[in-house]
Amino acid sequence: MAAEVLTHYYFKSTTEFETPTLEILDSGTFTQQEEDHGRCLNSRLWSAAALLHAPDSVEEVHAKYLVHADIVETCTYQHREKEFQSVELAVEAANKAVTLARSAMHTHPNKFLAYALGPYAVAQAVGSEYTGRHNQQHEHNHGSSYNENVKLFHLRRLQVVKAVATLTVCIRGTSGSIAPLRISLVFPDGTLPGANIFSESCSTMEDVIDTVFGYDIAGVAAVGINCTKPRYLQGLVRALDVGLRKFNLTRKPKLTIQPDGGLSYNAQTRGWELPSSTDDSEQVEKWARLVADAAAVVINDTTSPFSGIVAGGCFKIVVHHIERLRNACSARAQNLDQDLMGEGGYTLEQLMELAGLACAQTVQRLYPSHTHKQVLVAAGPGNQGGDGLVAARHLSLFGYKALLFYPKPSKNQFVQQLDKQLDHFSVQRIQAEDFEGALHQSTVVLDAIFGFSFKGDPRPPFDGPIAALKDSDRPIVSVDIPSAWDVEKGNVNGKSFTPAALLSLTAPKLGTRSFTGTHYLGGRFVPQYVVDKYDLQLPVYPGADQIVEIPPTSF
Ligand SMILES: NC(=O)C1=CN([C@@H]2O[C@H](COP(=O)(O)OP(=O)(O)OC[C@H]3O[C@@H](n4cnc5c(N)ncnc54)[C@H](O)[C@@H]3O)[C@@H](O)[C@H]2O)[C@@H](O)CC1
Numbered sequence: 001m002a003a004e005v006l007t008h009y010y011f012k013s014t015t016e017f018e019t020p021t022l023e024i025l026d027s028g029t030f031t032q033q034e035e036d037h038g039r040c041l042n043s044r045l046w047s048a049a050a051l052l053h054a055p056d057s058v059e060e061v062h063a064k065y066l067v068h069a070d071i072v073e074t075c076t077y078q079h080r081e082k083e084f085q086s087v088e089l090a091v092e093a094a095n096k097a098v099t100l101a102r103s104a105m106h107t108h109p110n111k112f113l114a115y116a117l118g119p120y121a122v123a124q125a126v127g128s129e130y131t132g133r134h135n136q137q138h139e140h141n142h143g144s145s146y147n148e149n150v151k152l153f154h155l156r157r158l159q160v161v162k163a164v165a166t167l168t169v170c171i172r173g174t175s176g177s178i179a180p181l182r183i184s185l186v187f188p189d190g191t192l193p194g195a196n197i198f199s200e201s202c203s204t205m206e207d208v209i210d211t212v213f214g215y216d217i218a219g220v221a222a223v224g225i226n227c228t229k230p231r232y233l234q235g236l237v238r239a240l241d242v243g244l245r246k247f248n249l250t251r252k253p254k255l256t257i258q259p260d261g262g263l264s265y266n267a268q269t270r271g272w273e274l275p276s277s278t279d280d281s282e283q284v285e286k287w288a289r290l291v292a293d294a295a296a297v298v299i300n301d302t303t304s305p306f307s308g309i310v311a312g313g314c315f316k317i318v319v320h321h322i323e324r325l326r327n328a329c330s331a332r333a334q335n336l337d338q339d340l341m342g343e344g345g346y347t348l349e350q351l352m353e354l355a356g357l358a359c360a361q362t363v364q365r366l367y368p369s370h371t372h373k374q375v376l377v378a379a380g381p382g383n384q385g386g387d388g389l390v391a392a393r394h395l396s397l398f399g400y401k402a403l404l405f406y407p408k409p410s411k412n413q414f415v416q417q418l419d420k421q422l423d424h425f426s427v428q429r430i431q432a433e434d435f436e437g438a439l440h441q442s443t444v445v446l447d448a449i450f451g452f453s454f455k456g457d458p459r460p461p462f463d464g465p466i467a468a469l470k471d472s473d474r475p476i477v478s479v480d481i482p483s484a485w486d487v488e489k490g491n492v493n494g495k496s497f498t499p500a501a502l503l504s505l506t507a508p509k510l511g512t513r514s515f516t517g518t519h520y521l522g523g524r525f526v527p528q529y530v531v532d533k534y535d536l537q538l539p540v541y542p543g544a545d546q547i548v549e550i551p552p553t554s555f
């Protein structure tokens with residue numbers, strides 16, 4: 001089974017339907033630039049210095065992150081207006097940051113750009129984003145209160161952004177009333193809600209939430225955890241989750257998590273060090289696993305008080321971490337399938353047989369053979385094609401006249417046997433050139449072409465049939481995810497067809513969240529220990545049914 005897939009499952013109960021989303025964010029532009037160019041970027045502007053001296057390297061870093069991330073941030077975290085000779089130059093550099101990011105994004109039209117404003121700690125430059133302790137002296141020198149300074153700092157930065165473009169703005173460390181804003185941690189009264197929020201206990205994260213949402217801040221779009229150690233992350237997310245459930249918010253916020261690289265600063269050597277006995281790659285894998293575990297608290301919980309999670313990193317995080325994070329999210333979910341076939345004791349053959357039976361039952365439930373006599377089963381080259389072959393056999397046994405389009409037979413011996421069985425069930429084979437004619441004659445279609453491992457644009461011999469299905473008015477029942485839909489993003493640019501009905505297997509895939517047609521769930525084979533382990537919220541299957549209808553997605 002393909003790696004990405006299982007990340008993108010979402011789970012829902014019949015009574016409560018929510019689909020927390022997962023978006024991967026880029027990370028340390030600064031650290032990546034250092035790594036690429038083997039030098040220390042010793043500037044008070046941090047990576048923003050490269051906007052002036054090495055703009056190509058900024059675009060290069062964005063392009064690298066874009067391979068794995070859904071969102072990139074402009075290289076402006078440490079863009080301190082006063083480091084520039086004039087406001088005009090500051091605006092010019094900010095403009096440059098946006099242009100460079102947009103240029104890198106031209107081959108990724110579905111990805112997002114956020115303007116990074118950086119925290120107030122940037123103005124102080126004493127590392128207080130790490131410690132939460134703001135420099136009293138700084139307030140003193142600037143002759144104003146903390147609140148006033150925070151406000152002024154962000155107003156100035158927002159004025160630069162206003163001059164730049166209309167963008168979704170990512171602010172760390174303040175509140176704001178300028179929409180649209182993606183806000184991270186908010187301390188409106190200027191003091192940390194508790195002294196101990198970076199400890200293992202995490203108990204004071206509830207105080208953070210109380211502070212953020214108790215101030216009646218209209219439209220808080222997101223809260224976040226930044227610059228903390230990855231080992232604290234899952235506990236912190238759970239604590240935020242508990243805190244947020246107390247509020248009856250009309251709009252759920254997103255949660256952003258941006259832990260650091262898990263390194264510690266050695267004051268004597270003035271360098272960042274890995275924990276002893278861990279080499280680089282182990283460290284990266286561990287980091288990715290910890291962040292993926294924290295993200296799973298939100299994305300695997302349909303009752304989450306968060307609408308989704310944005311996961312990335314901050315200091316000492318490079319492209320390789322983000323690549324491993326994406327994989328870790330996938331692998332973690334992929335374990336569900338491995339669990340079914342490993343500790344669960346199932347074979348793929350068994351799961352396919354049950355999945356195929358569920359497909360046939362869905363067609364029979366919605367389009368019974370007495371009204372829809374002729375069914376066209378379109379089967380693809382992978383395991384989903386195997387589901388289609390099983391379904392064709394059952395449909396024939398249920399009294400349908402079954403037509404089978406199966407142009408690219410599997411090399412898997414078991415699937416070949418499924419194919420052979422059909423010779424004894426009067427299943428009529430359809431060649432590619434006859435597909436449109438067969439479609440025209442049929443009264444219903446079972447789409448078992450591609451499942452969760454589909455990538456890119458459909459290639460022959462499936463491109464033509466998928467286009468024909470798009471033009472057809474025949475009711476289509478899709479297996480697992482409508483064919484040629486992106487498993488995460490769905491029917492991107494309306495390239496593929498939208499079926500009348502969908503049968504999700506085991507759990508609906510994230511890419512189907514916009515699907516509003518008749519939606520069934522199948523795969524009645526998940527043992528209780530898997531339900532508990534993955535915190536699934538599966539609906540109850542009635543009687544001996546292999547399928548259960550689930551409510552339409554509400555977005
Ligand atoms: N998790 C579950 O509960 C179960 C899942 N099963 C099915 O298994 C499916 C996933 O199976 P697979 O991982 O084999 O993958 P798929 O059946 O989704 O398809 C993979 C095949 O499609 C080809 N392909 C991918 N992109 C293409 C493109 N753009 N143009 C042409 N060909 C393309 C690949 O080369 C590969 O041969 C699920 O969607 C589901 O239907 C069942 O068989 C068993 C139980």
Ligand SMILES: [K+]
Binds near residue numbers: 448450480481482483
């Ligand atoms: K499909």
